[in-house]
Amino acid sequence: QVQLQESGPGQVKASQTLSLTCSVSGGSVSSGGYCWNWIRQHPGKGLEWIGNIDYSGRTDYNPSLESRLAISVDTSKNQFSLRLSSVTAADTAVYFCARVIVATRDIDYWGQGTLVTVSS
């Protein structure tokens, strides 16, 4: 059974960098056939795709966040990470990490989500 778990600070000051890590168990980030995603949900709102990375390090980013965004993978730790710079209150959200099956392009496993609040 694949499990994903987000970790990182629950509060970040405005203008600083939000950093989250997703630890994967029951599967390998090095496996071909999958890519590793970040998705967020503003309080009481819908879902927003942030971006993804595959086992080779190839990334796709949401253009609305691309200038502030970096997603990386650490195969030695079986983790992937999100860094979002210059945060504002608009970046306050629950952040989910998730696994996508490349062949069918669906999100089959999600982390539980972690709330990140941007404070002034």
Place this chain on the structure above:
Amino acid sequence: DIQMTQSPSSLSASVGDRVTITCRASQNINNYLNWYRQKPGKAPELLIYLASILQSGAPSRFSGSGSGTDFTLTISSLQPEDFATYYCQQSSSSVWTFGQGTKVEIE
């Protein structure tokens, strides 16, 4: 970006009812359409992928249909655990987008 529009935004129904939710894409998405159910405080869970294929472990009361730009999720007999918010999501383009959600409430 491809825009995804769901309707209705919310609905009220009773246990046992048949429920239909629609999702329209702003351009052809070649059946790369997924449906998720999200219960309060939880992560979404995959119900249907590639427009009509039931995810392993998802209840058989869920079905999906459609192609091109117009898609439907049907719940044949609503159960108590189905009172939740449902999202469609396209994965046709390199930038993935979700519908705004449909909240299914108890009538």
